[in-house]
Amino acid sequence: MPADGYRAAFAGRRVLITGGLGFIGSNLARRLLDCGAELTLVDSLIPEYGGNLFNLDGIRDRVTVNVSDVRDEHSMRALIQDCAYLFNLAGQTSHLDSMTAPETDLEINCRAQLSILEAARKHNPAVRIVFASTRQVYGKPKYLPVDEEHLLSPVDVNGINKMAGEWYHILYNNVYGIRACALRLTNTYGPRMRVKDARQTFLGIWIRLVLQGRPFEVWEGEQLRDFTYVDDAVEAFLLAATRESATGRVFNLGGESPISLRELAGLLVELNGGGRYVQRAFPPERKRIDIGDYYSDHRLIRGELGWGPTVPLREGLRRTLDFYRAHLGHYV
């Protein structure tokens, strides 16, 4: 089966993306348009989250945009009625914000997920759902690389609530036959990511600062991480939505090989042709929820869905720098 064996599955089908104006959602939208899908993108456009109208630059007239919040049950009930696929990407992603405003995180990452699934159960049980989960559910790894058998020991409110949100999806699959699965994303990066601050990923703020000719901060620096280029992440969502063997499952995504943050910072400066970073200790409020080294074992999704990362980090960072060099004004 070729990598785009899913193309026919989306042609002429109605697809809903929550968080559709965000980083991954808008990249996913572009690929789904190529497949001929009829798209509705739901986004709250809350300034602290990832939605950005510029993410639809060039495709704005080919998609339906619905500005609403996944916490708005009535809106979600109406929107979910007639879609064949739901890519459920809307979420509160900031670890720190989840600690300072835990109930907001709960509303978005738990309660809204449950009400979306209830709406699917009552009004569109044939919908197929892929949920964007996170490696944060694992907490501090007990072994590396982390596979799906690793105990879940979240270290922040975000990790706990995403864990619940993920399990609601699996439960509704198992009990009610709402075909759903979840992808546990690690650091995803690429064009259209949030670079205004570190709410989505620290790499966003690094990229902005290096392009602005300002020094960026590397906290500690020896931590290992793996990175998924956004096109690879999008590919995983499309496979997960269309392969029968994905339903009811949870899969790790990951990167080619782990890299320390210090090495990553050096690579970024090199690819940018200049720049500067400073290493410093963790701020105390960040240190308390840090997970140390993390990189994932993604053999399960490779075996089941044939997915693997294809864009090397160097190439992905180059494309990302090129994108923000051209469009930074729309993201700051």
Added chain:
Amino acid sequence: MPADGYRAAFAGRRVLITGGLGFIGSNLARRLLDCGAELTLVDSLIPEYGGNLFNLDGIRDRVTVNVSDVRDEHSMRALIQDCAYLFNLAGQTSHLDSMTAPETDLEINCRAQLSILEAARKHNPAVRIVFASTRQVYGKPKYLPVDEEHLLSPVDVNGINKMAGEWYHILYNNVYGIRACALRLTNTYGPRMRVKDARQTFLGIWIRLVLQGRPFEVWEGEQLRDFTYVDDAVEAFLLAATRESATGRVFNLGGESPISLRELAGLLVELNGGGRYVQRAFPPERKRIDIGDYYSDHRLIRGELGWGPTVPLREGLRRTLDFYRAHLGHYV
């Protein structure tokens, strides 16, 4: 250290029990009174839950009763201010109700827990908390007996929300130093349990029916379960509240040895000196969330806190039957 080495820890101390008019809460209250604690019992007295004023028979004038709901943030904030210990037992316990009213379960088992912990963080960070969790977080066992390293794979909304509620406690311990731990209860039984229906445990309804001379239903019957007599469960709460080594930990409780439901039914009829049960297949809505065999490995709490079940099932059932023979009118 003798089993009641905690006695001095509670003498003259203010202790709050949520769900204090319920089954385990009211039994715990009696033991804490023996230790000289000053008790406030919080209970919503919602008819579908476990609270029952008769559970305070004989101790009513020695405790402060505060009728309020753990979802009432203002009430909880006021009540938590000056207590040394919080036994956090209030919860929605029905697996079936969690499926028919998932958002109510979320409100009680997730959101209220988070707001209780936020209140503790802001207003009484020195409080020590023991949270009543459940074996339901494990879902259908992958191996037996189930120890604390077993993956969490909840099979109903209740299991997911209790998992989140448990992890909030561990997180607030780890990040904010609110000393908290959680006990994963299996089938707890004994005087003051709910016998009106199966919302708390199927064994309650069996006991009521056998005492009323009516047949009770055994669904399938070969499933294995373990049972904890309530006095043993209470002992675990008291140890967990007072031993330093318990903070930040999660412990299974359990019973002496597993027994099939069919054997349990036979034992109940024998001890009652008569009675009758019928075996039938699971109702479909119950089958979908059934976990098969379950019994726990409770060596961790034995090693760390010296806890183990002491009341044999036969003796515990006898005491329970005696209690309801005398007081059934207050529970139906």
